[in-house]
Structures are given as structure tokens and as C-alpha cells.
Amino acid sequence: MYFVGVQEIGRAQEEEEAVTIEALMVQVWEDYYDTESLKLHHGFNISASCVDSFWENAGGKVKLAKRQVPFGLFREREREMGRAPCCDKANVKKGPWSPEEDAKLKAYIEENGTGGNWIALPHKIGLKRCGKSCRLRWLNYLRPDIKRGGFTEEEDQRICSLYMSLGSRWSIIAAQLPGRTDNDVKNYWNTKLQKKLFGKRREPPLHLNHVPTLPASALERMQLQGLLSSPFSFCSNPQPWPKHQPPGDRSILPSISTDSTHQAGFQMRSGILKSESASTRGEVEPSALGFHSASTGGSLSVETSTSSFDAVTADLQADELDDLLYCNHPSSFAAHQEHELAGVDCCREVYGEKESADWWIADGFEDESPMVSWDSASALGSQEHDL
DNA sequence: AACGTCACCAACCGCGTATGC
DNA sequence: CGCATACGCGGTTGGTGACGT
Structure with missing residues (x-):
């Protein structure tokens, strides 16, 4: 398998290969970003950075296309590397919220607002929750203007x-x-x-x-x-x-x-x-x-x-x-x-x-x-x- | 009474985008 | 400008209770 990676960008820009990759990328585009079939059919292992750089460096020939390549493709490398978790999963409580947690969160936000930083908020109030989880809980449940009951x-x-x-x-x-x-x-x-x-x-x-x-x-x-x-x-x-x-x-x-x-x-x-x-x-x-x-x-x-x-x-x-x-x-x-x-x-x-x-x-x-x-x-x- | 199925909904997860450094 | 981080969104999952067999 030919690997086109971040390190090989220089090579990829060599004309012959660039042409190949251009054709490839158009194919990717046309194939609706099916990177799996891309690998299978073309034997390429595309990294996000390669694709990204290719579009930017391909001499304007395809300058329009970068945004048209589905973003999923650019995520490939991120997937390879593993996405950084938004919080320390090991020290974060999951599952239903207890009334105490609700009370803490509600009281704090009502008094201080979210402070514009959901990630920091649980630490400030001593909640072992992910910031995302706090945000969701507030927006979907604790906010005072939430309407309960059946839909009309x-x-x-x-x-x-x-x-x-x-x-x-x-x-x-x-x-x-x-x-x-x-x-x-x-x-x-x-x-x-x-x-x-x-x-x-x-x-x-x-x-x-x-x-x-x-x-x-x-x-x-x-x-x-x-x-x-x-x-x-x-x-x-x-x-x-x-x-x-x-x-x-x-x-x-x-x-x-x-x-x-x-x-x-x-x-x-x-x-x-x-x-x-x-x-x-x-x-x-x-x-x-x-x-x-x-x-x-x-x-x-x-x-x-x-x-x-x-x-x-x-x-x-x-x-x-x-x-x-x-x-x-x-x-x-x-x-x-x-x-x-x-x-x-x-x-x-x-x-x-x-x-x-x-x-x-x-x-x-x-x-x-x-x-x-x-x-x-x-x-x-x-x-x-x-x- | 026990078990299975269904409906509901809170919460989670991953992704795309915005923002700040 | 590029990278890292945070946010917001939509899809999905899993727990729980109601209901049926």
C-alpha cells in the first residue's frame, strides 16, 4: 500500500504524483468520501493532512475544491491518532443526575452564570461531571424557562x-x-x-x-x-x-x-x-x-x-x-x-x-x-x- | 408472578465549526 | 496562519416503567 502521509507531502506535490492524487481526490469527491473504498480501490492510505495540504498546494488548479471535499475526510488522521477526549473520562461521573448535582449546578449558574466556560464549570463547583454534560443538563432540564408537559x-x-x-x-x-x-x-x-x-x-x-x-x-x-x-x-x-x-x-x-x-x-x-x-x-x-x-x-x-x-x-x-x-x-x-x-x-x-x-x-x-x-x-x- | 416487548426520554458520543492563542 | 481547545448540534444508546402474554 502506498502511503501518502504528512511527511510525504513534498513528494506528493511532485507533478506526476500530484496528478495521480488530484485524480484520486476528484474520485474521492465523486465517491462521496468513501475513504474505505478509496483505499480498497486505489490502494492509497490518505491522511487528512495530506488531503488538506494537497488542495492548498496543488497550484490553484483545484483551489475551489477544498471546502467541497467532505470534512469527514479531513478527520481521517484525527481518527487514526485518536480524538482527544473533552475531559478526563476516568474521573467523570456518568449517568443520571442526582438532585444534589442538579441543585449545585442550578444554584451556581443562577448566581454566576456559566462564565462562558463549561469545561471549567464542574471543577469550580466540585461536580465530577464533564462540562458537556453540565451544559446539556442545564439546557435541557434545569433552565428556568423549560416548558414541561405534552406538546400541543x-x-x-x-x-x-x-x-x-x-x-x-x-x-x-x-x-x-x-x-x-x-x-x-x-x-x-x-x-x-x-x-x-x-x-x-x-x-x-x-x-x-x-x-x-x-x-x-x-x-x-x-x-x-x-x-x-x-x-x-x-x-x-x-x-x-x-x-x-x-x-x-x-x-x-x-x-x-x-x-x-x-x-x-x-x-x-x-x-x-x-x-x-x-x-x-x-x-x-x-x-x-x-x-x-x-x-x-x-x-x-x-x-x-x-x-x-x-x-x-x-x-x-x-x-x-x-x-x-x-x-x-x-x-x-x-x-x-x-x-x-x-x-x-x-x-x-x-x-x-x-x-x-x-x-x-x-x-x-x-x-x-x-x-x-x-x-x-x-x-x-x-x-x-x-x- | 415472571418474562418479554415497547415507549419514552435523559444522557452520551462523535463530528463540524468557532474561537483564542 | 496553524494549532489546540471549546462549543453546539444531531444521532444514538441505555435505563426505566408500562403494558402484554
Whole structure:
């Protein structure tokens, strides 16, 4: 096995090897950062530093690409070396919090605040807890403004609407629900709402069964969108959730295709979701909803403003959600799925017997879509080579 | 009564990013 | 500018109680 490591960067930059590695990295990119298969298929053992340095030093040829290489790749070396623990695991208590610990933490924070340093906080008050654990306990349980008790119908609807437009951005969703924490909302979704909406069935629609790489949350969102859309309107105006995809969505988005060379398209993380502390402020920053893709070369940049976000949530039919959630009409998932499949059949007549779900999803990814489907990613890749 | 299964939810873990030195 | 550290987030796990067989 040829090892390209930190020490060999100099060698790696020698032209011949650099070309090889460039090809390799493009392959990595196209392979959706499957470093394992990379090693298998290409016999390379890539370290994060090598990749990092390569992009930076490859003479601008691929200067756009660094941010486009999934960050997981850069973590490889970190994994090899072992990640430094956030605290001394041996001297830290785990598991449920005792009332005494709660009292100590609460009293201290109420009097002194967090001091901006969660790591130091447990030491200050003599708690044998990890700083992260303290933070979580405070945010999810001890904070005075935490709302207890069941979720209201209005909250249910809001969660569904937001989930549809944002996906599993629990902190942002929770920020729209005063007193609720992201953990609460997430747990509630996973244990209650999901079942309420989709029933116990967790399989994707039949026509998507052959798309194993589509993440569950994406399928759910498509299903939810399907539930809320008449199949006919969907056919004539296919516009599933991707247009409202938030920035920096890490979900993988294959453009469903039977073309084996393009099976593993992915959506690049092309923006940073600045949702930090949104949950504590109780608001969503406009920038958190915008789509920034400066590093990917302009053509993919789509800005979404807060107002468009409002429009997104507003244009979801509240009554339809209400129907789904509270069974105001027979709209169990199974029923809807049938309904939906009827729509599929209808569209098949229009589109022909296309066995893949190309039309079903890819049509939603039109030029103005913030989602970067495989094809656009490919296009980008070729643009890079042209640079 | 004993055991198994399910639902719930608190807590943990790992990752990506921000920040400070 | 690069590195180390801290923070915040989302996915996952594990403990516990309720319920069914």
C-alpha cells in the first residue's frame, strides 16, 4: 500500500504524483468520501493532512475544491491518532443526575452564570461531571424557562412544518417553540410524531426502495411532502422539499439514477448554518436560512431570506397537517401512499415507464434549486478541471 | 408472578465549526 | 496562519416503567 502521509507531502506535490492524487481526490469527491473504498480501490492510505495540504498546494488548479471535499475526510488522521477526549473520562461521573448535582449546578449558574466556560464549570463547583454534560443538563432540564408537559396540537403542526422545510435541524425547530429544547423536540418527533404521521411503517415508498443511500430523514420529508400534496398537482408541478432545503444540509441527496457512474451524488456542504445559540435566543437568524455557496462558484448560490422562510412555513397547509396529525380524514400513511402511488401511475403514463424515480425527485432540483444534485456537482467537478 | 416487548426520554458520543492563542 | 481547545448540534444508546402474554 502506498502511503501518502504528512511527511510525504513534498513528494506528493511532485507533478506526476500530484496528478495521480488530484485524480484520486476528484474520485474521492465523486465517491462521496468513501475513504474505505478509496483505499480498497486505489490502494492509497490518505491522511487528512495530506488531503488538506494537497488542495492548498496543488497550484490553484483545484483551489475551489477544498471546502467541497467532505470534512469527514479531513478527520481521517484525527481518527487514526485518536480524538482527544473533552475531559478526563476516568474521573467523570456518568449517568443520571442526582438532585444534589442538579441543585449545585442550578444554584451556581443562577448566581454566576456559566462564565462562558463549561469545561471549567464542574471543577469550580466540585461536580465530577464533564462540562458537556453540565451544559446539556442545564439546557435541557434545569433552565428556568423549560416548558414541561405534552406538546400541543399547534406545536405538532409547527414541528411538522419546520421539519419539512428544514429537516432534522432540531435546534432551529426548537427555537421556534418557546420553552422546548432540541432534545425534547427530537425525542418527540422520533417517538410520537413520526408514528402519528407515517404509522408504524418505516419503509420508503415502493418506488424508492432501490435507493438505499437516501437518508431516512430525506425519505420522511418526501413522504410528508407527498402526504400534503395531491398527486396530480405534484405531477404537474413537481416541487418537493429540496427548494426549501436549508443551508449546509449534510444530508446526502442522490439524484436517483440507475446510471451506475452517478449513483452516489451528494449534496455538498456549501454553507455554514449559523444557528449557534439560536435556541437560547428563541429566534432563527436570517443567515441561518440563507444559502451561501460562495466557495462553490457562484452559480449555485441561492439566497433565501427570512421572509421566504416564513413563506415556506406559511404555504404549508395547516389544515392538511391537522388532518394528518389528528385524523380529520382518512389520511394514514398507507392510505396516502396508495394515493401517492396512484399519482405515480398517473405520471408514469405521462413520463413513460421509467423505472427509476428520476422524475419523481430530480425534477425538483432545477437550476434555481439550492440543492446541489449529483449532476451539478459533476458539472462543478469538470469546471474545476477547466480552471 | 415472571418474562418479554415497547415507549419514552435523559444522557452520551462523535463530528463540524468557532474561537483564542 | 496553524494549532489546540471549546462549543453546539444531531444521532444514538441505555435505563426505566408500562403494558402484554
